[in-house]
Amino acid sequence: MKKNKLLTIMLIILITITLIGVVIFVLLTQFNKQQAAPPEPTIDEILEASVDVPELTTNLADNSIVRLTLKLQTDSKEAAEELVKRDFQTNNIIIEELAEMTKKDLDGKQGKVMFESTIKSKINELMQEGEVQQVYITSYIIQ
Known part of the structure; x- marks a missing residue:
C-alpha cells in the first residue's frame, strides 16, 4: 500500500x-x-530610402582639392524626402567637414570611414523624420 x-x-x-x-x-x-x-530591406527599398549628393569640389585644409559624390541611405522614404529638402544643409556640412581635413586625413580606408561616420552623425543632428543609416562615397578624386 x-x-x-x-x-x-x-x-x-x-x-x-x-x-x-x-x-x-x-x-x-x-x-x-x-x-x-x-x-x-531589399535593394529596391534601400534605393527608395537613399539620396544622391551631387558632385562636390572643394579645398581641403592643406590646399589640396577633393571632388566626391555621396549616397546617403536613410531608414525610411520619409527621411529621404526630408533629406532632399535639406540638400543645402547637407552640402554645407560636407564642405565644412572637408575644409577641416587634410589629404592625409582622407588617406586609406580608415580616413574615409571616419569621414563617413562624421557626416552621418552631423546630418542626423538635423533630421526630424528618421535618420541616416549609412554614407557611401560613390566617387572620389583628390589632388
Missing part, C-alpha cells in the same frame, strides 16, 4: 516537472520569435 502511494506521488511530481519544463520551453520560443530582428 505504501509503495503504491509513493509511486503515485513520484508520478505526480514527474508529470508536474515535465509540464513546467514544457511551459518554460514554449514561453522562451515565443519570446525569441517576438525579438527576432526585422528582415533586411
